[in-house]
Amino acid sequence: VAATIELEFPARTEYLSLVRAVVGTVAGHGPPLEPLRVNDLCLAVSEACANAIDAYNDEGRAGAPVRVRLAVDADRIQVEVSDLAGGFDPDAVPADPTAHVSRERGLGLPLMRILTDELQVVSTEDGTAVCMVMLGGRRR
Amino acid sequence: MELGLELTERAGVAVIAVTGEVDVASAPRLREQIVSVVSDGAPRIVCDLDGVEFLDSTGLGVLVGALKRCRTHGSELVLVCNQSAILKVFEITGLLQVFEIHKTVEAAVAAG
Numbered sequence: 001v002a003a004t005i006e007l008e009f010p011a012r013t014e015y016l017s018l019v020r021a022v023v024g025t026v027a028g029h030g031p032p033l034e035p036l037r038v039n040d041l042c043l044a045v046s047e048a049c050a051n052a053i054d055a056y057n058d059e060g061r062a063g064a065p066v067r068v069r070l071a072v073d074a075d076r077i078q079v080e081v082s083d084l085a086g087g088f089d090p091d092a093v094p095a096d097p098t099a100h101v102s103r104e105r106g107l108g109l110p111l112m113r114i115l116t117d118e119l120q121v122v123s124t125e126d127g128t129a130v131c132m133v134m135l136g137g138r139r140r
Numbered sequence: 141m142e143l144g145l146e147l148t149e150r151a152g153v154a155v156i157a158v159t160g161e162v163d164v165a166s167a168p169r170l171r172e173q174i175v176s177v178v179s180d181g182a183p184r185i186v187c188d189l190d191g192v193e194f195l196d197s198t199g200l201g202v203l204v205g206a207l208k209r210c211r212t213h214g215s216e217l218v219l220v221c222n223q224s225a226i227l228k229v230f231e232i233t234g235l236l237q238v239f240e241i242h243k244t245v246e247a248a249v250a251a252g
Contacts, residue, residue: 013165020161020194039194039225046196050164098234107197107233114232 002073003029009049010063011056011083019068020046023079030072031136040115041079041134047108048081048130055085055128080131087123141193142166145173153249154182159191162199170199174206178213185210186248188220195226200233207239216240218248 005026009015020042027038045068052066069080090109097110113119118133143166144159154177162170177185187203189195203219210217218240221227230236242248 013163016163016165017161036225036228040228042194043196043229046163046194050196050198053164097232107200111197111229111232 002071005070005072006067008065008067011053011061011066012063013050013053016046016049016053019049023068023070026070026072027077027134030077031075031134033077033134033136037134041077041132044112044115044119044132045079045081047111048079048132051108051130052081052083052085052128055083055088059085061085074136076133076135078131078133080129082127082129084127087125087128090121090123143169144191145169147173147177150186150245150249153184153186153252154180155186155188155245155249157188157191157245159193161194162192162202163194163196164198167196167198167202171202171205174202174217175209178206178209178215181213182215184216184218184249184252186218186220186242186245188245188248189226190220190222190245192221192223192226195229197233200229200235204235204238216252218242218251220245220248 007022023042023045024038027033027041049066056062056064067082071078093106093109095110095113097107116132117135120131122129141160143162146157148155156173207217220242222243
């Protein structure tokens with residue numbers, strides 16, 4: 001039976017540490033994931049949340065709500081990070097993380113793609129939802 | 141865990157021991173610390189990441205920016221890291237080839 005845990009936090013970077021702690025703990029109750037892959041998920045979720053905070057900040061809406069929804073079952077853990085900021089075009093972000101290094105920004109989305117087993121980004125002018133999946137037991 | 145920064149000197153080399161979480165919230169403090177050490181004219185700076193529990197893309201960006209700043213000022217920046225979780229972030233971003241990374245502070249100091 002799948003369990004769902006939801007949290008909502010104000011779009012401020014000081015909450016990211018707390019979000020990672022929750023994701024790491026919940027992942028420990030989900031499918032068997034190697035510790036490195038739990039770390040991968042925490043990093044991917046943290047990057048998604050940081051992007052949501054950035055998106056709100058761009059609109060002068062610091063502290064607006066970011067939602068994190070975790071669904072765990074025996075085979076997989078799915079995390080959806082969503083915001084109600086203005087959105088962006090995910091296809092316009094180069095997938096290769098090495099393309100971003102010199103600019104020191106824009107690394108988040110390519111990292112999420114590499115770190116997770118499945119990634120879906122839906123972004124409209126009403127907000128963005130990033131859905132990440134880690135499959136249990138798989139080695140990378 | 142909160143970011144910790146401790147600056148020491150070994151054989152004329154500035155060593156910054158970084159502990160805890162380096163993320164978008166804490167990375168500006170790391171940037172300030174490195175900028176300050178570079179401004180003081182340190183010829184070689186070792187950034188010891190062995191006590192780092194988490195590193196995000198902003199933390200990586202700060203290190204890349206620090207490397208550029210060091211090169212501009214004619215100083216060297218080298219890293220110390222043994223942790224697979226942290227090294228993986230460098231690997232997938234192609235930064236293993238960009239940074240000089242040592243296994244111990246002693247090796248990083250001696251290599252200068």
